[in-house]
Structure formats: C-alpha cells, structure tokens
Amino acid sequence: xxxxxxxxASLAVAIKNKEVTVMDATKAVLEQIEKTESTYNCYVTVDKxxxxxxxxxxxxxxxxxxxTGPLAGVPVAIKDNMCTQGLLTTCSSKILGNFVPTxxxxxxxxxxxxxxxxxxxxxxxxxxxxxxxxxxxxxxTRNPWxxxxxPGGSSGGSAAAVAAQECxxxxxxxxxxxIRQPASFCGVVGLKPTYGTxxxxxxxxxxxxxxxxxxxxxxxxxxxxxxxVIASHDPKDSTSxxxxxxxxxxxxxxxVKGMKIGLPRDYFGEGLDPEVKDAVxxxxxxxxxxxxxxEEFDLSLVEYAIPTYYTIAAAEASSNLERFDGIKYxxxxxDYKGLHNMYKKSRSEGFGAEVKRRIxxxxxxxxxxxxxxxxxxxLRVKALIKKAFDEAFKKYDVILGPVAPTTxxxxxxxxxxxxxxxxxxxxxxxxxxxxxxxxxxPCGIDSAGLPIGLQLIGDCxxxxxxxxxxxxxxxxxxxxxRKGEK
Amino acid sequence: xxxxxxxxxxxxxxxxxKLELSHEEKQEAKKDMGRMLDYIDxxxxxxxxxxxxxxxxxxxxxxxxxxxxTNGDTREAILKNAPQEKDGMFVVPKTFD
Numbered sequence: 220x221x222x223x224x225x226x227x228a229s230l231a232v233a234i235k236n237k238e239v240t241v242m243d244a245t246k247a248v249l250e251q252i253e254k255t256e257s258t259y260n261c262y263v264t265v266d267k268x269x270x271x272x273x274x275x276x277x278x279x280x281x282x283x284x285x286x287t288g289p290l291a292g293v294p295v296a297i298k299d300n301m302c303t304q305g306l307l308t309t310c311s312s313k314i315l316g317n318f319v320p321t322x323x324x325x326x327x328x329x330x331x332x333x334x335x336x337x338x339x340x341x342x343x344x345x346x347x348x349x350x351x352x353x354x355x356x357x358x359x360t361r362n363p364w365x366x367x368x369x370p371g372g373s374s375g376g377s378a379a380a381v382a383a384q385e386c387x388x389x390x391x392x393x394x395x396x397x398i399r400q401p402a403s404f405c406g407v408v409g410l411k412p413t414y415g416t417x418x419x420x421x422x423x424x425x426x427x428x429x430x431x432x433x434x435x436x437x438x439x440x441x442x443x444x445x446x447x448v449i450a451s452h453d454p455k456d457s458t459s460x461x462x463x464x465x466x467x468x469x470x471x472x473x474x475v476k477g478m479k480i481g482l483p484r485d486y487f488g489e490g491l492d493p494e495v496k497d498a499v500x501x502x503x504x505x506x507x508x509x510x511x512x513x514e515e516f517d518l519s520l521v522e523y524a525i526p527t528y529y530t531i532a533a534a535e536a537s538s539n540l541e542r543f544d545g546i547k548y549x550x551x552x553x554d555y556k557g558l559h560n561m562y563k564k565s566r567s568e569g570f571g572a573e574v575k576r577r578i579x580x581x582x583x584x585x586x587x588x589x590x591x592x593x594x595x596x597x598l599r600v601k602a603l604i605k606k607a608f609d610e611a612f613k614k615y616d617v618i619l620g621p622v623a624p625t626t627x628x629x630x631x632x633x634x635x636x637x638x639x640x641x642x643x644x645x646x647x648x649x650x651x652x653x654x655x656x657x658x659x660x661p662c663g664i665d666s667a668g669l670p671i672g673l674q675l676i677g678d679c680x681x682x683x684x685x686x687x688x689x690x691x692x693x694x695x696x697x698x699x700x701r702k703g704e705k
Numbered sequence: 706x707x708x709x710x711x712x713x714x715x716x717x718x719x720x721x722x723k724l725e726l727s728h729e730e731k732q733e734a735k736k737d738m739g740r741m742l743d744y745i746d747x748x749x750x751x752x753x754x755x756x757x758x759x760x761x762x763x764x765x766x767x768x769x770x771x772x773x774x775t776n777g778d779t780r781e782a783i784l785k786n787a788p789q790e791k792d793g794m795f796v797v798p799k800t801f802d
Contacts, residue, residue, distance in 0.1 A: 321782040457768040526745040551788035558798045563725040582722040598758030600748050654762035
C-alpha cells in the first residue's frame with residue numbers, strides 16, 4: 220500500500236480502520252517533501268515539527284473517539300494568504316516576510332476541528348496577484364508534470380503540492396481563477412464555491428468582493444468532502460452566508476440523466492488551443508452519452524469580463540493593501556525621513572512589481588474625476604454580466620467550458636506582457652464577478668504531456684450540480700494519472 | 706495608445722497609493738497604466754444607462770453585533786510582529802516637530 224497514492228477521503232478511512240496511522244501519513248508526506256521540494260518549491264514554509272506534534276495529538280483524539288470525521292488525520296497544505304496562528308504567513312511578499320499571525324483563519328480552524336494535520340504554507344503569486352506563481356518573493360513554483368512549466372496561479376503552490384504528493388489536499392483562494400486555473404495546469408480538482416460559502420475571516424484580502432477560499436484535491440469525492448468541512452456561516456465575516464444545503468457529498472451520484480448542460484460558443488472561439496478545445500468537447504460528449512442534454516448557446520459579454528475584473532480587483536486591492544504601512548507588522552524600511560517617507564519607502568521596497576502595478580491602477584480608477592468613468596462603469600458592467608448568467612441558468616443546470624485557453628506555459632513566458640497574462644483568465648473571472656461556483660477537473664493531456672482542465676460553472680448555491688456532473692464524468696473517465704504516483 | 710498618462714498623474718497616483726517609484730518605475734507605470742486604460746475603455750462600448758452599479762451579487766445588509774469582547778489579551782503576540790515597539794506600544798516616526 221502506497222500511502223501517498225491515497226485520496227484524502229480514502230486515507231481517512233484507512234486511519235479510522237487502523238491500517239495507517241496519522242504519523243505514517245504525516246511522515247510519508249514529509250519524506251516526499253524532502254525528496255521533491257528542492258525541484259518544485261511548492262511551500263514557503265514547511266512546519267515539520269508542528270506537523271509531527273499535530274499528528275500525535277490528532278491520533279490520540281481519533282483513538283479516543285473524539286475525532287470521527289471524514290478528514291481526520293489527513294495532512295493538508297494551506298495557501299500562504301490564510302492566517303495560521305503562530306505559523307509564518309507571508310502572502311509570498313517581502314512586506315509580510317516575518318509576519319506571524321496571532322489567530323487562524325476560519326477555514327483553517329474548521330479543518331483543525333475536523334482533525335487536519337497542517338504540513339505547511341504554500342507558495343503563491345504575491346498577494347494572489349498573478350496567474351503563474353512567478354510573482355512570489357520567495358521564488359517560483361514549478362509544475363510537477365514538467366518543471367520547465369509554471370503550475371499556474373495564484374494558488375500554484377497548493378496545486379503543485381497536491382500533484383507532487385507533497386500533501387493530500389490543499390486550500391487555495393480564487394479571486395479571478397486562482398484555484399481553478401492552477402488545478403487545471405497541475406491535473407488536480409479545484410473548486411471555487413459560491414461567494415460567501417467559506418468564511419474569508421483570516422484570508423488576507425486582495426479583492427474582497429471576489430475572493431473565495433476553496434479546495435485543491437485529487438478527486439471529486441475529496442472536493443465534496445472538504446467543502447462540507449470548510450463551508451460555514453461565520454459572524455466574523457459580514458459577507459458570510461448562512462446555508463442549509465452544505466451536504467455536498469450527497470451530490471456524489473453517478474447520474475446526469477436529464478441534466479441540462481450549456482456550452483457557451485463564446486468560450487470555444489478564437490484564442491482557444493485546439494487540443495484544449497478537443498479535450499473539453501470530448502468531455503461534454505461523455506456527459507451527453509450518460510444522458511445529459513448538451514447544447515450550445517451564446518453567453519454574451521465575455522470580452523468585457525477582463526476589463527471589468529481588472530478595474531474592480533485593482534480598486535479593491537489598492538484599498539485593501541493600504542494596511543501595509545510598516546507600523547504594526549511586516550517590513551519597515553531601514554532608512555527614512557519622517558512618517559510619510561517611512562510609509563512610502565516601506566511599501567515601495569516591500570511590494571513587488573505586479574502588486575505595485577495593480578495598486579497604482581486601483582488608486583487611479585478610484586481617484587476623484589475618474590471614479591465614475593472607470594470604477595462605477597465597471598460595477599455597472601458587472602451587473603450586466605451577472606444578468607447574462609442569470610439568463611443562462613434559466614435554461615441550463617451547468618455551463619461547461621475550458622478553464623484556460625492553453626495548458627501551462629513555460630516559466631518566464633507570461634510576466635513580460637501583463638496584459639497577455641490577464642487574457643489567460645478569460646474563462647474563469649466571470650464566475651468571480653457573478654459570485655458563481657466553478658469547478659475544474661482534469662479531462663486530458665496534451666501532446667506536450669501537460670494536463671488539460673474542464674470547467675463547470677453553476678448558478679449561485681448550486682455546487683451540487685457541479686459535483687454531480689464532475690463525479691459522473693470522473694466515473695466515465697476513470698483514474699487520472701497523478702504526477703507523483705509510482 | 707489612446708490614454709496618455711502625464712507625469713503629473715503618475716505623481717498624483719503615487720501620493721494616493723503611498724508608493725515612491727524610481728524614475729524607471731514611473732516610466733514603466735505610465736506605459737502600463739496607459740495600456741490598461743486603453744483596454745478598460747472597451748467597457749465604453751456598452752450602454753449602461755439605467756444600470757445600477759453592482760457592488761455585491763447578493764443583496765447584502767450590514768451585519769451588526771453586540772460590542773462584546775470575545776478574544777483574550779494577545780498584546781504580547783501582536784507586538785512581536787511590530788517593526789519597533791517600546792513599553793507595550795508601537796513606535797512610529799515623529800509625526801510633527
């Protein structure tokens with residue numbers, strides 16, 4: 220039995236049945252990290268000592284019958300923008316390079332209550348701003364399928380850690396595709412839930428109206444299982460929603476008969492790599508053969524999503540990142556003259572180029588004289604985009620398309636042209652603007668040997684439709700080779 | 706490029722953003738911002754008269770709670786993160802002479 224090949228849910232069962240101990244699983248993951256981390260750089264921080272200690276504590280609670288849940292004892296990796304009490308949390312930025320939170324984010328607490336063993340904090344694009352994990356201040360993460368390629372981003376460390384078997388599952392965050400796109404590039408499953416489903420308390424904010432935490436994992440069963448644990452109503456997050464329908468595993472049903480699936484023509488046009496297109500259409504065909512009703516339709520407004528997104532995200536980022544001022548925590552410049560010069564120098568030295576670019580743009584679109592023309596205009600277009608999805612979901616249960624126009628690009632290819640990098644988000648950002656859930660699941664491998672992702676988008680609160688369709692597809696597709704597997 | 710960003714605008718945005726950019730960074734920022742705004746101008750193609758700006762996708766209301774302390778005293782741990790502290794307080798540069 221190779222422990223590392225197990226899914227999170229199957230490992231928890233094995234632990235419960237005393238076939239594997241929590242310590243075995245934790246040590247297996249730590250050994251794997253020792254072997255491959257120097258190549259992939261999935262983590263900013265590996266908490267070896269803490270993990271071994273947690274393993275003992277969790278095992279004791281399982282043995283005492285206090286922990287009986289479906290993830291008890293399973294090692295997990297957390298994206299480094301979620302606060303973890305007593306454990307370095309950097310957002311992959313120099314400005315938070317020494318920040319040790321005094322509290323944990325709600326999603327992490329929910330995992331800990333369920334008996335998770337936290338292995339460490341995963342690498343990401345600085346402040347989640349990027350699509351490749353190359354804007355990290357602590358070096359880029361490499362794609363386990365081919366280390367010359369990026370893992371995607373911004374949750375690239377989380378996706379790569381799952382693919383490289385350096386954890387059993389991970390948490391990521393998704394502001395414009397930051398869970399789904401790296402999941403696609405690394406051949407794992409990722410879900411961005413409906414806005415408000417997972418508490419954002421303790422998630423270091425980028426674009427608050429768009430950010431949402433979700434799982435990156437090995438299969439759809441794990442995805443539903445993790446969602447049941449992390450979804451919660453949290454009074455500490457005023458945008459948190461009270462939901463009664465969070466029994467996501469009830470949707471793990473191999474039946475899509477009569478499910479209406481829409482393929483937006485706008486998602487299959489110019490710019491889409493032919494191999495990605497073929498693989499995604501084949502997946503649609505599989506669902507059709509299983510009884511789903513699949514048809515094409517025009518979603519409209521797709522080309523307006525990116526400019527809308529970057530206006531809103533930059534505006535919110537410029538406001539959210541005002542708190543990094545070199546006073547209460549984080550980096551402070553050595554040499555300064557007076558308070559304002561200290562603020563400016565600390566921020567200019569502490570933030571990387573992409574973060575500064577977005578703060579500048581955001582400050583501009585919010586400034587008096589430009590606010591109406593840019594920021595309010597974007598919020599009006601957002602309303603139109605939401606309406607277009609409302610119309611679509613009157614006809615369809617699920618929208619099916621690609622996650623990204625291509626498979627993972629080579630390292631260094633994307634950052635030279637920011638606008639081009641932003642265009643890679645075209646199929647994912649609309650879900651954030653409209654608050655919708657979106658799921659990414661592997662559906663093929665291209666001729667270069669890199670995984671291709673299929674995206675399923677649902678109406679608000681309809682994660683179960685996505686889980687059901689993804690589960691049915693997964694049953695037909697069969698096991699997807701995972702890179703670290705032997 | 707339709708949007709020409711002047712030196713004055715970059716200076717002004719630098720003040721708003723509390724960023725001190727080098728000469729090269731300013732030149733770069735002018736180019737980047739101009740390109741991004743050209744791209745964002747695409748939104749002008751859409752008629753949004755009578756469309757209300759949507760800040761949240763769900764009807765959100767302010768959430769109120771009683772003003773009760775629920776967390777303990779974490780002053781020591783919080784101050785550990787401070788770049789400079791003295792006698793249990795944050796140290797900031799002189800704000801006026």
